[in-house]
């Protein structure tokens with residue numbers, strides 16, 4: 041068996057046997073990632089009834105589903121992804137590349153000057169296979185998300201972002217600390233141990 045088919049078989053086995061994949065199917069979430077946000081929210085109470093938030097890199101939509109449920113009718117969820125996303129009640133969605141000025145402007149028009157309580161960002165670029173390039177692309181998206189959060193959060197607002205540990209991590213944490221009173225790390229159980237992904241939670245925008 042080729043290495044490629046061995047590793048895709050391993051991936052398929054892991055996926056099929058994955059507890060969170062089963063739970064997501066049962067609970068009606070579009071991705072297992074839902075449980076990462078649910079676990080973080082359980083601890084940090086980021087989303088409550090009435091919370092107004094932006095979800096960057098939202099497709100297929102499990103974080104937006106969770107966010108819309110928790111924010112309720114008085115809250116609002118604004119979501120964006122380069123890929124299409126099926127409709128979710130209570131979520132306003134724009135399809136576009138967050139790196140493009142015109143897409144950012146369209147998203148900002150959708151927000152209509154509403155200050156946000158929270159920005160959540162699970163964006164991850166398509167992996168090219170070149171670790172250095174992938175890491176740099178990932179941090180570029182995270183930097184854009186941080187800029188967006190700083191510009192659109194209310195004072196006291198919070199920002200949750202997925203990053204990959206490695207080059208750029210310390211510098212990114214330092215940039216977050218300049219804009220927020222507290223920066224913490226979160227590694228929810230649904231995030232696979234072997235993945236270098238970790239969530240950074242910046243609380244209380246200055």
Ligand SMILES: C[S@@+](CC[C@H](N)C(=O)[O-])C[C@H]1O[C@@H](n2cnc3c(N)ncnc32)[C@H](O)[C@@H]1O
Pocket residue numbers: 070071073074096097098099100101102103104120121122123136137138139162163164165166181
């Ligand atoms: C891990 S997935 C997000 C999963 C989502 N949180 C959920 O629960 O369904 C990462 C997303 O980032 C999006 N993404 C990557 N680069 C992007 C970009 N430049 N602009 C907008 N979205 C982007 C991808 O299309 C992908 O849907």
